[in-house]
Structure formats: C-alpha cells, structure tokens
Amino acid sequence: MLTIAVSKGRIYEDALPLLEEAGITPIDDPKKSRKLILKTTRDDVELVIIRATDVPTFVEYGAADMGIAGKDVLLEHGSDNLYEPLDLGIAGCRLMTAAPVDAPEISGRVRVATKYVKTAQRYFADRGIQADIIKLYGSMELAPLVGLADYIVDLVDTGNTLKANGLEPRDLIINITSRLVINKAAMKMKHQAIQALLDQFETTLANR
Numbered sequence: 001m002l003t004i005a006v007s008k009g010r011i012y013e014d015a016l017p018l019l020e021e022a023g024i025t026p027i028d029d030p031k032k033s034r035k036l037i038l039k040t041t042r043d044d045v046e047l048v049i050i051r052a053t054d055v056p057t058f059v060e061y062g063a064a065d066m067g068i069a070g071k072d073v074l075l076e077h078g079s080d081n082l083y084e085p086l087d088l089g090i091a092g093c094r095l096m097t098a099a100p101v102d103a104p105e106i107s108g109r110v111r112v113a114t115k116y117v118k119t120a121q122r123y124f125a126d127r128g129i130q131a132d133i134i135k136l137y138g139s140m141e142l143a144p145l146v147g148l149a150d151y152i153v154d155l156v157d158t159g160n161t162l163k164a165n166g167l168e169p170r171d172l173i174i175n176i177t178s179r180l181v182i183n184k185a186a187m188k189m190k191h192q193a194i195q196a197l198l199d200q201f202e203t204t205l206a207n208r
C-alpha cells in the first residue's frame, strides 16, 4: 500500500488531475465526505487528507509514504529528512512582504506579523534588518491595520486580499509551488512503486 498525504484545499484541487493521470481517483470526494483516509481507484494507493502544514510531519515520520506540500510549508518545516524530488508546478503563488499602501520605508527595527516565523526571521536577518516577528495563525492582513505590525509576510496570488485590506505587496521573498515529498525509508522499501509513480508524474508534467 502507498499512502499519499494531501491537504484539502487548493493543493488537492490542483493535484487531482496529476493523480488521475496516474490512475488514482479518490472514491469519495473529500469536500463531501468526512473520511480522512480516502480509498482510490487503485487498490494499492490511498490518500490521507490533512492540514497543509502537517504534510511534511506525516511524511517525515512515515505515516504517509509521500505527500504534496507547498514550498512555503516545506521551508518553514525545515527538515532534511525528506526527499523532495519533484516540483509539481501547482498551487503557485509568491511569498512576499506587504505593508499599508504608501506607508514609508521603516528605518531601524520593524515588527512583522506572519505564520512563516522561521522563513521571515531568515529573510530579514539575511538583509541585516532587525525584525521582531509576531506569530499569527491567520488573518495576517489585519495586523498592520490595527497597529500590531509594520509588515506582514504572507502568500500572494492575485493580490486581491492585500488590496481589499489597504495593503500592497513590497518585496518578493520566494516564488512558491507545490512539491512532491517522499519518506526516505519508503523510498528504499517501496522503491519500485514510488519510482513508477514519480515517472508517471514527470511524464504528465512534461506534456503540459
């Protein structure tokens, strides 16, 4: 049995066509079902549906053989215990700093609200900027509006969320796509099945 960890939102939507090309179609629709383990049209493959940020943890510990996770989540998780053999090119966005429209550049210490604490810390440190990072779990856009922070670090796709809250994107930290990650032991123990799936994904992506 091969277990693949996927999160329910946009990554799942974008991953579905890739999985289908490999003959993997979930029997239940995770939007309608409360099941967390989804059987598929391949009896040797099941999906586990988890939070996006939990995907590297499940794969690292071998609770899933492989998973699909955003580079944002992988950077923040920061594990050397995963193979990351393939950029799936799906669920693309940008990790950026953002600030209120027309707010002046801040000299000296800045306050930054984000759920990407480690990545933001590294980014500001690399630039020699003193930053106090405030960890939030959501609604980052609110922080500059209520005086909690000068900047946020968050994912930007269309930019509509920033705009709706009077914020503007400032600096690009990194372009984000989703990656296939594989448990190291599974890569040895289930090499044939995993390699076959990898080849299939690569072929599908090459034909896009």
Ligand code: PRT
Pocket (backbone or CB within 6 Å): 007, 008, 009, 010, 011, 012, 051, 052, 053, 069, 070, 071, 072, 073, 091, 092, 093, 154, 155, 156, 157, 158, 159, 160, 161, 162, 176, 177, 178
């Ligand atoms: O469990 P949780 O709710 O935190 O995760 P989720 O349900 O959002 O997970 P899922 O499966 O949707 O995947 C989240 C992953 O999708 C992220 O880790 C990214 O790799 C990727 N992704 C791509 C995005 C976006 N684009 C994106 N735009 N994740 C979030 N957003 C949010 C962003 O945080 C902001 O609030 O969308 C808003 C910005 O969008 P625009 O279009 O208004 O700019």
Ligand code: MG
Pocket (backbone or CB within 6 Å): 009
């Ligand atoms: Mg979400």
